[in-house]
Amino acid sequence: MRNILVTGCCGFIGYKVSELLLEHGESVIGVDNINDYYDPKLKEWRLEKLKDKGQKSKGGFNFHICDIGDFNSVKTICSNYKIDAVINLAARAGVRASVEDPWAYLDTNLKGTLNLLECSKTYEIKKFVLASTSSVYGDNTKMPFSVGDNTDHALAPYSATKKGAEVMCYSYHYLYGIDITVFRYFTVYGPAGRPDMSIFKFIKNIDLCKPIPIFGNGKQKRDFTYIDDIADGTIKGLKNVGYEIFNLGNDRPVELMYVINMIEKKLGKKAEIQWLPLHPADIAATWADINSSKERLGWSPKTSIEDGIEQTVNWYIQNRDFVRNLKDAQ
Template identity: 55%
Template structure:
């Protein structure tokens, strides 16, 4: 894809910041949108923004994508030095997290459904013909055979979060059908890495073991996750900018890791033992995730490049380098 203007929502987010960095390095102008909310410690978002604010091709607009009136402004301002309007919208702004969505489903629908609708309609009005949506592996799990394929039945989501992403996917298809917008829906599988979300298991485990806290494990620890390194996810997201019509594509590592084994690896890197406390499994959690990624290989020429060992090592090293403040980040 030739350099152009890309509107990127959630640009201060874990994945969004890395996507922005890769786009900026390759000469794109990135119009970043983020409301910098306090769903988790804002220091993480500020740290990520520091990695990209120095790029001259980056613009930051602090607003909420569920605010339709405010959202029009960055679209109007998005004509950059390339002499044309935006070539694509990548929607990474989301309320994420399975358990939290059970407590407050409304905020998930505001961002994930209404926000996606607002963006799609601005694409229609502005003639922007490419839309990339971040979706989730949380759509799978109830009776779906593993590894999870994109054509699996996802009509029985187990959490409001998954349901909100299912609704966003449906809206994307509607706008593709009605207005010809080219849409790539990417279903991410358990993304991890430096400066990740603090409610995710690997960030928690690194912090808890480092600081001598008890390590809370839901269930027996034998559940498995298809952990996927953030750099791989960012590359796949940018690959999704190619014209595909309408496609739903898994991005995962295709190598599920048992949770207790992930804890043992972190113990090795930290040189400290975990004090594990088991608690009952949450009903919204699935027992396992595993991505079938042949579609990503075929359509995007994408496959993961990072091993789990290397990714966890990078996360541990990041935490140790930023421990002075990262140790105080609430893990929710």
């Protein structure tokens, strides 16, 4: 049994990774600042699920309110446990929002990662996993995106801070020998997802007969990746790799309108679309080259977009009253 520090444990990916670790019998030290980027009630819902899971698991779940941008808070937690690995999933997410408030992204995504790396060095934590993003590929037109592609042209502060965190991780690997896995996630979706993400908005708004916002013409393609596959890949990243970057994607890009049509059929309602201009930080398509993830980690996605949408809509229907009462994300 290992003690694994999971930052952002009340977030979408952090919650699912923590849950899976507990099912595997690991001990999870979960930290989150439960900020109001979207309605905190959803984060609190996830936290209660983790506490319940922790009581029934072999390893147990210990939760601490902590902003990873505060070095002293991070240091206190790391000094109180013998931590075997850090999985850093705490982040300010959202491409468009980062254009409006870049400072918050700098504090969490870059400074927060630095604080965790410093504590990993000081307390001899040998393994570090960083959540990065497909957004670092910018407006690359070569498909699929490979980890060897140029990522020097970030289109928004969000992707710029994530790229900076990747590079900072390499420095600490080089200087102090910390074994580091970096994951570039591709458009994660699924039950209990982020309310600011497209699929969550589509399902809720279509059900409520409210307009859904579509930037551009709806023909943008995204490599939508189901949350269970992402959590599985993230945990597989705990193996020793030296320093390596991996893509985690579904390897099957689909158009936004295809996803919307599936949701319409599942809910039995027609979408009212609010067409908006394409945002300058948006890109036309994403597609992950996952060959190295298959070869080095033994990981591949198991959930098709069709099955994933069905499971996501089913979760929404089962939790309809709760979701309807969440404040709309910006």
